[in-house]
Amino acid sequence: MELSRFDLAEISAPRRLGQMLHQKLGAIDGAVPIVEIARALDIAEVQLDLFDGFEGMLLTDTRRSTGAILANTRHGNRRARFTVAHELGHFLLERHMLSDDGGFRCLPVDLREYGLAKQHQRQEAEANTFAGEVLAPVARVKPFCSEDPDIRIAQELRDQLDISLEATLRRIIDLSPHALAAVWSVKGRIRYSIKSKAFPYITCNKGTAVPQTTTAFRVITAGKRGATRMDETHPLAWTGRPDIALREQTRVGKDGHAITLLWADLPDEDDDYDGELPELGTPGFR
Numbered sequence: 001m002e003l004s005r006f007d008l009a010e011i012s013a014p015r016r017l018g019q020m021l022h023q024k025l026g027a028i029d030g031a032v033p034i035v036e037i038a039r040a041l042d043i044a045e046v047q048l049d050l051f052d053g054f055e056g057m058l059l060t061d062t063r064r065s066t067g068a069i070l071a072n073t074r075h076g077n078r079r080a081r082f083t084v085a086h087e088l089g090h091f092l093l094e095r096h097m098l099s100d101d102g103g104f105r106c107l108p109v110d111l112r113e114y115g116l117a118k119q120h121q122r123q124e125a126e127a128n129t130f131a132g133e134v135l136a137p138v139a140r141v142k143p144f145c146s147e148d149p150d151i152r153i154a155q156e157l158r159d160q161l162d163i164s165l166e167a168t169l170r171r172i173i174d175l176s177p178h179a180l181a182a183v184w185s186v187k188g189r190i191r192y193s194i195k196s197k198a199f200p201y202i203t204c205n206k207g208t209a210v211p212q213t214t215t216a217f218r219v220i221t222a223g224k225r226g227a228t229r230m231d232e233t234h235p236l237a238w239t240g241r242p243d244i245a246l247r248e249q250t251r252v253g254k255d256g257h258a259i260t261l262l263w264a265d266l267p268d269e270d271d272d273y274d275g276e277l278p279e280l281g282t283p284g285f286r
Helices: 014-025 034-040 077-092 108-112 119-135 138-145 151-161 165-175 215-222
Strands: 043-049 056-060 067-072 103-106 179-186 189-195 231-233 245-252 257-265
Touching (some): 034 077, 034 119, 043 077, 056 077, 077 108, 077 119, 119 165, 138 151, 138 165, 151 257, 165 189, 165 257, 215 245, 215 257
Parallel strands (some): 043 067
Antiparallel strands (some): 056 103, 179 189, 179 257, 231 245, 245 257
């Protein structure tokens, strides 16, 4: 694989960096070969294995002369592929300040970080953005966004790209023309959520129970694995917006884990809504 870091130098925007990398790579069939890409960009070693105490680690110096990446496989190889891309982002984004003298040490929470308030948050968010752009390029995701939102469609894309369903849904939500959100739960308790900018504020907080009036609650309680169809639900179950049309779909996995996809149909003149909007514009929890 022929790649040069010189072609990517001084690009500080993570999305642009990922897009430029794909311009140099050309068309790719199947999963993006992230380990081979890392090695072609001066990462001397990539090790995927079981590790304690971290999700990913980049060993390098301040000059980024070379590097080594360690990625934890505890949560599966698809998660580890994202970790490799995340650490490669730290390596290529030259403004990122090392965590310590040896490089970067990233915890599981860092790979779900999209906040910008603090330098550490911003660096982790940028590494995640780069990883998503590289592993799920726009050209591969856009065709799936032209169909009605469906978790089963996201699963097809996940299998093609060999990334996690979470990473796949993040990209679909980011690129879809629809107002979408996804809520992760375990044993009926909400873990975290993500949403597009257009989707209303989600009123269900981390650690609270899945609303009892929802399809998600019924299928999670029943414990039957698989995905429901996308059906209408009352908007106040999930949001503070009584004026929107809302649909939901839930996929129940093993050990009580579930994902709920929400699809909002907003009024044409949404900016004129003058109802009560709890913390409108405040980002949801991770």
